[in-house]
Amino acid sequence: MTTYEQDARILVIEDDPAIASVLQRGLALKGWQVEIADDGVSGAAAWEDGLYDIVILDVMLPGMNGIDLCALRRAEGDRTPVLLLTARDEDAYRIQGEKAGADAYLTKPFVYQDLLRTIERLLAAR
Amino acid sequence: MERAVIRPPRPPRAQPWRIIVLAVGGLLAAIVVAGAAMLAITLNVGAVTDRALHNDIVLEDEADDLRVAVLDVRHFQRNVFFGGPSRTGLQEFESAYLRLLERIDSLRSVQIAAAGVAQPDDLLRMAEAYYAEIRPGMDLYVTDRPGFDRAHEAGLARLVELDRAAQAIDRQGEAQASAALRDVEQANDTATLILVMVIAGASTAGLALAWAALRVLGELRVLSAQQQEGRIRLEAALRTKTEFIADASHELRTPLTVLRGNAEVGLALPSAGECGHEDILREIVREAARMSHLVEDLLFLARSDAGQAALEVRETALEPWLADVAARAEILTRERGARLEPELRATTNGRIDPERLEQAVLALVDNAAKFSPAGGAVRLSSRTDGQRLWIAVSDHGPGIPAADLPLIFERFHRGDKTRARRSGGAGLGLSIARTIVEAHDGQISARNHSGGGTEVTIELPLVPPAAVSAGRTPGPPPTSDTATRAGASAGIQVR
Numbered sequence: 001m002t003t004y005e006q007d008a009r010i011l012v013i014e015d016d017p018a019i020a021s022v023l024q025r026g027l028a029l030k031g032w033q034v035e036i037a038d039d040g041v042s043g044a045a046a047w048e049d050g051l052y053d054i055v056i057l058d059v060m061l062p063g064m065n066g067i068d069l070c071a072l073r074r075a076e077g078d079r080t081p082v083l084l085l086t087a088r089d090e091d092a093y094r095i096q097g098e099k100a101g102a103d104a105y106l107t108k109p110f111v112y113q114d115l116l117r118t119i120e121r122l123l124a125a126r
Numbered sequence: 127m128e129r130a131v132i133r134p135p136r137p138p139r140a141q142p143w144r145i146i147v148l149a150v151g152g153l154l155a156a157i158v159v160a161g162a163a164m165l166a167i168t169l170n171v172g173a174v175t176d177r178a179l180h181n182d183i184v185l186e187d188e189a190d191d192l193r194v195a196v197l198d199v200r201h202f203q204r205n206v207f208f209g210g211p212s213r214t215g216l217q218e219f220e221s222a223y224l225r226l227l228e229r230i231d232s233l234r235s236v237q238i239a240a241a242g243v244a245q246p247d248d249l250l251r252m253a254e255a256y257y258a259e260i261r262p263g264m265d266l267y268v269t270d271r272p273g274f275d276r277a278h279e280a281g282l283a284r285l286v287e288l289d290r291a292a293q294a295i296d297r298q299g300e301a302q303a304s305a306a307l308r309d310v311e312q313a314n315d316t317a318t319l320i321l322v323m324v325i326a327g328a329s330t331a332g333l334a335l336a337w338a339a340l341r342v343l344g345e346l347r348v349l350s351a352q353q354q355e356g357r358i359r360l361e362a363a364l365r366t367k368t369e370f371i372a373d374a375s376h377e378l379r380t381p382l383t384v385l386r387g388n389a390e391v392g393l394a395l396p397s398a399g400e401c402g403h404e405d406i407l408r409e410i411v412r413e414a415a416r417m418s419h420l421v422e423d424l425l426f427l428a429r430s431d432a433g434q435a436a437l438e439v440r441e442t443a444l445e446p447w448l449a450d451v452a453a454r455a456e457i458l459t460r461e462r463g464a465r466l467e468p469e470l471r472a473t474t475n476g477r478i479d480p481e482r483l484e485q486a487v488l489a490l491v492d493n494a495a496k497f498s499p500a501g502g503a504v505r506l507s508s509r510t511d512g513q514r515l516w517i518a519v520s521d522h523g524p525g526i527p528a529a530d531l532p533l534i535f536e537r538f539h540r541g542d543k544t545r546a547r548r549s550g551g552a553g554l555g556l557s558i559a560r561t562i563v564e565a566h567d568g569q570i571s572a573r574n575h576s577g578g579g580t581e582v583t584i585e586l587p588l589v590p591p592a593a594v595s596a597g598r599t600p601g602p603p604p605t606s607d608t609a610t611r612a613g614a615s616a617g618i619q620v621r
Contacts, residue, residue: 016380022387029394060376087376087383109383109418112390 008053008123009033013043013069014085015061019108023056026112027119040064047073052080054122057102059086059093067093067100074101081122085110146338152331160324167317174309185299188229188236192249192292195226200285203260207278211264219264226253226288233295243298244291252291256284364432371428378421386414423554427537430561437479437565444472444515448508451484455491459504462495464521469507476515476588478566486562486570489555490519490582497523497580515588520581525574534572535560559584 010027014020015038024034035050037043040063047055047069057066064072070082084102086093097105103125104118202219209215230253233246244252263277389410398404452468459466487506494504498521508517526534533539537557556570559582563570568586575581 016384018384019380019387022384022391026387026391026394029391087379108379109386109414112387112394 007031007033009035009051010054010056010119011035011037011043011046011050011052012056013037013040013047013061013066014056014058015039016058019058019085023115026115030116032119040066040069044069044072047078047080053126054081054083054119056083056085056119059084059097067096067102070097070102071100081126083118083122146335146342149331149335149338153328153335156324156328156331160321160328163317163320163324167313167320171310171313171317174306174313177306177309179306185236185238185302186296188233189292189296189299192226192229192233192295193289195222195229196285196289196292198222199226199256200282203278203281203285206264206267211267216264223253223257238295238298240298240301243294249288249291252284252288256281256288259284367428367432371425371432374428375421375425379418382414382418382421386411386418389414420554423558426558427554427561430565437482437562439477439479439566441475442478442480444474444476444508444510445470447478447480447484448472448517451487452506454484454488455504455506458488458492459495459498462492462498463500464495464498464502464504466491467503467505469505472508472510472515474510474512474588476510478515478586478588479562482562483566486559486584487517487519489559490584493555494519494521494523494580494582497521499523510588513588514585516583516585518581518583520575520579522579525578526572526580528574531572531574535570556582 010032012020012023012027012034014023014036017038020036020038024036027034035046035052037046040061042063043057043061044064057070059066061069066084066086070084073080073082081104082102083104083106084093084097085106085108086097087108094105103122106115106118199219199222202215202222206212206215206219227250230246230249233249238245260277260281263274263281266273266277389407392398392407393404393411398407448470452466452470455468456466491504491506498504502522505520506517507520508515510516530539535556537554539557560570563584563586566586568584570582570584572580572582
């Protein structure tokens, strides 16, 4: 693991406080800096302002849903790697996510090790 | 959430169609009766009219002719009386008398059915008696003028009698004619009455028919409205169910993510090994995984019931696919403390949904491993004949009681409840396997080996008919409520 990875800044846009908290706890264990936004609008603002190495984005968000938010950022030229999280594994979401420019996709309930592996892969591929 | 109240539809009343049958039958019967009555009436009225015409024309005419003949005879007798018995006068008288006899004879062809009326024979006797008296009397004109006069007077008296007899026949004719006309009138009255009754009957039947038709139309309207209402309710219920599935998916997965995630993060903490926390956390992870599995199974069945679980059928090389399935089955059996014995013989391609079919096979393998003794062999075998694919999973477990064999593919069915609970699983694996196999137009069956253990076999066409059509036209999106084209019984769409 590189030093840069250990310093990685991760934005988690997730409205469920329990999920947000477990993500924060789990990712902080790896030494990553985690910031939480709990709706689409504040998530968009944080994403625009901050310089993040990766964005973990829930699909079902109040304000603006994750797929629309991702598409919006991509349209503005933002290339930050995006990991979509959803509690729905319907293909429609996966396809919509890919179209919106998401780089990876995990279905809840995900396995912690899978989450770590996915984030490491996205960080390495930047 | 809208509460769907299912009201049983009101069954249609059976009465209207009975009334229709009765009314149509009645109408037909009325037509037959009316036809028969009209025919009988026509024949009867015709006969009565004929009889009346016969009596009126023939009898009256004959009587009139007879009276003319009597007057003729009287006329020529008087000519002889005033002009003397000349040769011409006598010839004319004789001719008139012969005509009278002819007229009397002619009366024989007419039936004079009445007492007190002279019959032709009586008239003949009267005529002959007249002639016997007058004709010799005429010869006395020169020799015995008083005798001639007496014969003349007596002859006139006999002619008056004949004329009266003829008048009586004439009256009889008139009487018979009027009686026949009365018969005609009566027959007409009867015919009118029968016709009125028939028309009344037919009208009643027609009214009943119209009423029944209105009733039937009313019932049909009610049924149509009920059907429409039912369809709307069903659509609403399906929408509600679809939304519920989506909501349940989200609501169940989120807490499971938190539960499992926290336990896994806990395990990753440096202090995890202290005070036995690691074992506790591992158990939480294991149970959360089991619960996730159950949630996925339930969602799969709910989606397939709602016609939302889609098969993605594609051309698949069976050999590498089976090798992959066997590799996963190997891990699964090892985790269960059993060992896999693969015996895979299928080298062709097939149009299948590889992920779903793998899910079905692994459900069978998992089930077999669960009931295998420690270290027991689970045999995974496959073969094709170019048209169909067979995949069989057999174990050396205790077998399935004969009574349970037909039930093992039912949802939540678990033969030995205690053992099943201990081994985990809610009894959905085989049911899901059946749902997937049936969506491939295949069959799944189970049998016990004679030497112990069970074999479950999947048999499916390599090119299911629905998959052929699915290959030609793109399928509906997963959210569409388009009717399923295949696996309709299983509720899975083929895409």
